[in-house]
Amino acid sequence: MSRLRLVCLIFISLFLGSCMQGLLQIEKQDFASLPSLISLSETSLKFKAELTIYDISLSGIMIAKKGNKGDVFVTFVNEFGLKYFDAHLDAPDTKMIYCIKPLDKRKFTNVVLHDLSIFFLPSANEGANKKNYSLNNFSYHYSKLENKKEQIEEYKKKKLVSIYLQESNEEYKVTHPDIRIKISLKLI
Numbered sequence: 001m002s003r004l005r006l007v008c009l010i011f012i013s014l015f016l017g018s019c020m021q022g023l024l025q026i027e028k029q030d031f032a033s034l035p036s037l038i039s040l041s042e043t044s045l046k047f048k049a050e051l052t053i054y055d056i057s058l059s060g061i062m063i064a065k066k067g068n069k070g071d072v073f074v075t076f077v078n079e080f081g082l083k084y085f086d087a088h089l090d091a092p093d094t095k096m097i098y099c100i101k102p103l104d105k106r107k108f109t110n111v112v113l114h115d116l117s118i119f120f121l122p123s124a125n126e127g128a129n130k131k132n133y134s135l136n137n138f139s140y141h142y143s144k145l146e147n148k149k150e151q152i153e154e155y156k157k158k159k160l161v162s163i164y165l166q167e168s169n170e171e172y173k174v175t176h177p178d179i180r181i182k183i184s185l186k187l188i
């Protein structure tokens with residue numbers, strides 16, 4: 001079983017290196033101008049998480065912990081305790097602290113950091129009725145769907161890049177149609 005996981009991780013790293021051209025650059029962005037989907041009112045939250053990259057799925061537990069300065073620390077580990085990555089999310093400087101070798105590709109980490117920032121970073125516009133936001137080269141369309149679902153669509157040059165969906169108060173998803181990366185979080 002461990003050889004299968006190793007082969008899967010090597011396969012992921014090869015695809016990430018070759019197929020993810022021109023993806024997001026998230027350095028020095030102010031995500032506080034966007035509405036956040038997950039509010040960290042408690043000191044930490046635990047999620048059953050699934051990260052899917054090109055039909056290969058990594059599952060485990062993701063822990064998001066609120067820092068003293070409004071920043072967020074995120075850890076993703078599998079069921080056996082193997083750490084996939086540690087991330088530090090802060091509006092001016094978001095960075096990956098640790099990432100396992102097969103996933104440690106700059107473009108992949110940028111996408112994951114970007115997604116986690118939109119999920120977790122606190123919003124200065126909490127409760128605002130604004131539906132459209134702009135941030136650097138990206139534009140965001142925020143909408144409330146039926147059954148209290150919320151969705152943020154992210155566009156770059158009028159092309160849909162990401163869809164962030166709050167399916168319930170306990171389940172959140174992000175999909176990237178072009179690069180086939182999905183993150184699914186379910187509150188434990």
